[in-house]
Amino acid sequence: MNSDKKMKKIVNKKHKYKLSKGDVTFDILNYVLFAAFTLICAFPFYYLLINTISDNELVRTGQIMWLPKGIHFRNYISLLNVNNLGTSVLVSIVRTVLGTAVMVGATAFIGYLVTKHEMWGRKFIYRFFIITMYFNAGLIPWYLNMSMLGLTNNFWAYIIPGIVSPYNIILVKTYIESIPADLEESASIDGAGYLLRFRHIIWPLSKPILATIAIFGAVGHWNSFTDSMILMSGRPELYTLQYRLYIYMNSTSNLSALMNSGGNLSQSIIDSTLNMRSVKLTVAMVTIIPILLVYPFMQRYFTKGIMMGAVKG
Amino acid sequence: MSKKYLEKTSNWMIALRVAIIALIVSTVVPAFNPARMSGLINKNAAFITMSTSRSAIFKDFTRPLRRGWVDEGTLNLLYYASLLVILCIIAIAIGCCMSLGTKRLQKLGTKIITLSSILALPFLGLLIPAYLGFSGTSNADRVEPMFANGFIVFLGLFITIAILGTINLLKIPKVTSEDKYGMESKYKLFLMILPFVILCFVFSYLPLWGWRYAFFDYQPGIDLSMDKFVGLKWFRYLFQNSATRADMVRVMKNTLAMSALGIGTSFLPMVFAIFLNEIKANKYRKLIQTITTVPNFISWVLVYTFAFALFSSDGFVNAVLIKMGVIDQGANFLMSGDYIWLKMWAWGTWKGLGWSAIIYIAGISGIDQQLYEAATVDGAGRFQRMWHITLPGLLPTFSVLLLLSIASILSNGMDQYFVFKNSANKETIEVLDLYVYTLGLGSGGSGNIPLATVVGMLKSIISVTLLMGANRLSKLVRGESIV
Numbered sequence: 160m161n162s163d164k165k166m167k168k169i170v171n172k173k174h175k176y177k178l179s180k181g182d183v184t185f186d187i188l189n190y191v192l193f194a195a196f197t198l199i200c201a202f203p204f205y206y207l208l209i210n211t212i213s214d215n216e217l218v219r220t221g222q223i224m225w226l227p228k229g230i231h232f233r234n235y236i237s238l239l240n241v242n243n244l245g246t247s248v249l250v251s252i253v254r255t256v257l258g259t260a261v262m263v264g265a266t267a268f269i270g271y272l273v274t275k276h277e278m279w280g281r282k283f284i285y286r287f288f289i290i291t292m293y294f295n296a297g298l299i300p301w302y303l304n305m306s307m308l309g310l311t312n313n314f315w316a317y318i319i320p321g322i323v324s325p326y327n328i329i330l331v332k333t334y335i336e337s338i339p340a341d342l343e344e345s346a347s348i349d350g351a352g353y354l355l356r357f358r359h360i361i362w363p364l365s366k367p368i369l370a371t372i373a374i375f376g377a378v379g380h381w382n383s384f385t386d387s388m389i390l391m392s393g394r395p396e397l398y399t400l401q402y403r404l405y406i407y408m409n410s411t412s413n414l415s416a417l418m419n420s421g422g423n424l425s426q427s428i429i430d431s432t433l434n435m436r437s438v439k440l441t442v443a444m445v446t447i448i449p450i451l452l453v454y455p456f457m458q459r460y461f462t463k464g465i466m467m468g469a470v471k472g
Numbered sequence: 473m474s475k476k477y478l479e480k481t482s483n484w485m486i487a488l489r490v491a492i493i494a495l496i497v498s499t500v501v502p503a504f505n506p507a508r509m510s511g512l513i514n515k516n517a518a519f520i521t522m523s524t525s526r527s528a529i530f531k532d533f534t535r536p537l538r539r540g541w542v543d544e545g546t547l548n549l550l551y552y553a554s555l556l557v558i559l560c561i562i563a564i565a566i567g568c569c570m571s572l573g574t575k576r577l578q579k580l581g582t583k584i585i586t587l588s589s590i591l592a593l594p595f596l597g598l599l600i601p602a603y604l605g606f607s608g609t610s611n612a613d614r615v616e617p618m619f620a621n622g623f624i625v626f627l628g629l630f631i632t633i634a635i636l637g638t639i640n641l642l643k644i645p646k647v648t649s650e651d652k653y654g655m656e657s658k659y660k661l662f663l664m665i666l667p668f669v670i671l672c673f674v675f676s677y678l679p680l681w682g683w684r685y686a687f688f689d690y691q692p693g694i695d696l697s698m699d700k701f702v703g704l705k706w707f708r709y710l711f712q713n714s715a716t717r718a719d720m721v722r723v724m725k726n727t728l729a730m731s732a733l734g735i736g737t738s739f740l741p742m743v744f745a746i747f748l749n750e751i752k753a754n755k756y757r758k759l760i761q762t763i764t765t766v767p768n769f770i771s772w773v774l775v776y777t778f779a780f781a782l783f784s785s786d787g788f789v790n791a792v793l794i795k796m797g798v799i800d801q802g803a804n805f806l807m808s809g810d811y812i813w814l815k816m817w818a819w820g821t822w823k824g825l826g827w828s829a830i831i832y833i834a835g836i837s838g839i840d841q842q843l844y845e846a847a848t849v850d851g852a853g854r855f856q857r858m859w860h861i862t863l864p865g866l867l868p869t870f871s872v873l874l875l876l877s878i879a880s881i882l883s884n885g886m887d888q889y890f891v892f893k894n895s896a897n898k899e900t901i902e903v904l905d906l907y908v909y910t911l912g913l914g915s916g917g918s919g920n921i922p923l924a925t926v927v928g929m930l931k932s933i934i935s936v937t938l939l940m941g942a943n944r945l946s947k948l949v950r951g952e953s954i955v
Binding site for chain 1: 516521525528657658659660661662664665668669671672673674675676677678679680681682683685747748750751756759760762763764765766767769770771773774776777778780781782786788790791792794795802822825826830853854855886887890891905908909912913921924925928929931932935936939955
């Protein structure tokens with residue numbers, strides 16, 4: 160062990176001293192290229208932000224490029240007056256929270272159950288779940304099925320179909336299999352049933368993987384918009400925020416049609432400075448903010464999740 | 473162990489369970505709806521929906537109710553009778569689950585089954601006065617009173633279950649005080665997972681039943697009936713109708729081109745990871761990784777918003793170009809159909825590159841460090857180590873992902889292309905998934921559902937075939953399956 164460390168040191172030292180000209184050129188190029196790509200990834204976020212907080216007149220005349228000018232937050236305040244935006248935010252939040260909670264609970268339970276070899280028909284049931292990952296009937300039959308089930312124009316269409324999620328079942332099952340079996344055995348000798356063991360042993364121990372699937376699930380719920388578009392056409396009050404943003408983006412109507420005329424929030428200020436573009440971009444910013452807020456917390460779970468996904472069920 | 477399990481399930485018990493399963497399945501088959509006593513009741517409504525949604529029943533009868541052709545009482549009778557019968561069926565289902573347990577539990581379950589099925593008979597009978605109510609209408613042409621075939625089916629099933637239940641009750645040996653309620657764990661576990669199996673069936677397997685629309689002349693809002701059966705008409709139409717054929721050729725070209733661009737550059741995430749690994753400044757590396765992963769977590773609508781902010785006529789790119797004097801009038805780059813395949817690829821790469829690299833980054837950290845040390849001692853330079861150690865270490869992962877991406881060559885998804893689609897680029901942006909949507913649902917209810925189903929069906933079948941082929945190839949070459 161000790162000699163290993165020494166060896167590493169020597170290697171590292173050698174490596175450091177042996178930097179050739181080619182190495183230096185490569186390093187510089189490498190650093191610069193990555194810096195460039197990183198900037199390209201980050202710039203749209205930044206550009207959107209400075210566009211929404213800069214003076215709208217300067218934005219309109221194309222003078223905001225690198226730095227914000229005339230900073231104000233009236234765009235964000237004015238969103239309170241945008242028609243239907245509030246309900247969409249609410250739908251998106253409820254859908255994300257409820258949908259993720261139900262999915263994580265169900266996935267944890269299913270993942271636990273399919274590790275039990277004594278289950279009647281276990282192999283068949285597990286495959287029954289997993290096959291659905293690779294095969295689907297297609298969009299139209301899916302839509303007709305949802306409509307047959309009465310899940311069109313119905314909020315539950317966002318929640319119920321997502322309860323059984325095969326990919327996440329694989330992740331949880333793999334994880335639970337790695338938990339030492341004696342922990343459960345000792346509880347079973349003490350007379351604890353499956354539900355009790357799941358609740359008091361498996362659930363607390365699998366929290367890392369549950370956090371991972373919760374994050375993926377929540378991001379998926381927050382970002383989805385095609386299901387709104389296809390299933391909720393009869394009830395616009397059930398549109399998610401993302402679909403609402405899509406509608407705004409493609410709206411050619413003028414600002415007054417979009418805004419709630421009943422609002423009295425210093426109407427004259429809003430009218431004089433707001434334009435369609437600033438409203439669109441501000442709504443987009445509001446849609447991004449939750450992702451950026453949870454992003455730092457979720458980052459440490461990525462690698463774990465994606466690595467476990469590579470281990471097939 | 474005081475719990476005593478019956479050694480062998482009797483044939484009578486199996487027969488009873490089969491009858492109960494038939495009963496439960498019948499509740500979701502529209503053709504067996506025993507409450508469809510009038511032609512006005514939706515032909516596609518199964519018995520279970522009759523009992524769950526009172527408003528759905530009343531909606532079908534808005535006009536007859538207003539005109540006084542049908543009594544409100546008749547509809548209420550129909551609804552409550554259905555509800556009571558369904559409650560009996562639920563009790564029977566619970567009893568059926570209990571029959572998997574110990575002798576004592578089995579006996580109780582069988583009792584519940586028998587009693588509920590006998591109780592269901594008078595409730596089912598309540599549907600007859602409802603039928604008479606419909607028959608007594610003043611406008612028989614509109615109300616179309618009819619005696620539901622499903623009534624006979626349910627009557628037969630309830631009587632069968634009652635008889636079988638009684639036989640089983642007599643057959644089950646006497647329960648002594650030593651017998652306890654209980655169930656073998658294999659059945660317990662099975663019953664615990666059963667609700668999720670049903671859920672999975674309903675949302676992932678039941679849609680396959682929708683494939684039948686490919687063989688009918690279906691118009692939305694009009695029920696399917698056998699006289700609308702057209703066989704393979706839509707399959708032939710797909711290849712014989714010149715407009716559709718031209719569409720298919722164009723769409724397939726777009727689909728394959730964009731998939732090919734993706735597959736052709738699928739080495740990029742691996743290269744990204746290898747080169748990122750060469751950055752020795754830890755904080756800088758972490759920062760790069762963090763920022764390049766963010767785009768993966770925003771929706772395509774937001775990506776489109778970025779594109780709008782940057783490339784529309786008053787966007788960033790135009791502002792820069794005007795300032796530099798390259799152009800003097802802003803142009804909307806999004807409203808152009810040029811190089812769409814490349815543009816879509818570029819957005820896809822922008823969004824996904826950092827994310828796709830994660831699996832390779834994790835792969836690199838899994839490579840044995842001693843290999844590098846040994847190579848260094850042997851005098852291998854940096855590039856030699858990258859080429860001879862890192863790259864081969866990642867190739868297995870790469871080949872699996874490559875095979876999977878080839879298998880999903882027809883599935884580009886529709887989100888990205890849907891949001892970027894506009895009148896200028898719609899010819900070259902339409903991929904198969906988007907085409908199916910536009911064809912079937914995109915035109916506000918007047919879409920060609922059968923044709924869209926045919927296209928989706930062919931796509932599903934080809935995709936699965938490709939996947940199985942890729943899997944077999946992987947087994948042959950690597951000795952390991954990928955799915």
